[in-house]
Amino acid sequence: MVNPIGDDSTFVQQVEKARIASARANATEPRAIAAYYDAVNRLIIIHLKSGAIFSFPPDIAQGLANAVAKDLAEIEITPNGEGLHWSKLDADxxxxxxxxxxxxxxxxxxxxxRQWATEQVS
Structure with missing residues (x-):
């Protein structure tokens, strides 16, 4: 039987390259360590691994617009921190x-x- 990934040394090299790529991405790309819904200010708040904080109003996000506070508050962070998921809203x-x-x-x-342009003209 032919090994589709090559010999053991090739496999070990591929795993090492993947580990390096993952470490580089974790060090340079934004990763969430916490996320929550601020109902008072109606903002999704994301705390990043870098120490930065990013926020946005849910009404501008597809799948979150017009959602109730309870559903907006149920934010899941992907294990590597690169994504956010709302199960009840089926939004990622x-x-x-x-x-x-x-x-x-x-x-x-x-x-x-288009909406923003219209608002600026008004």
Whole structure:
């Protein structure tokens, strides 16, 4: 039988490369260590491994807009800290995408930008 990943030394090299890539990503990419919903200010607050804090109003995020406080408060952080999940709302977000201002699909974002442009004109 042919080993699809090669010999043992190839496998060990691949595992080491994966470990290095993971360590580099953990050191350079935003990782959440805590996240919660602030009902008073109506903000999702994310504490990052770097010590920075990022927040956004849920009404601009696809799947979170118009959700009730109880559901917004149930935030799960992925094990590596790169994502957030709301089970009851069936919503998932990458921390890095949120920080880049990506709060949903291209269609969602186009509508959001249209609304913001309309508000600025008014």
């Amino acid at each position: 977000f990458s921390v890095s995408e949120l920080m880049m201002g990506m709060f949903g699909s291209k269609r969602w974002m186009a509508e959001l930008h």
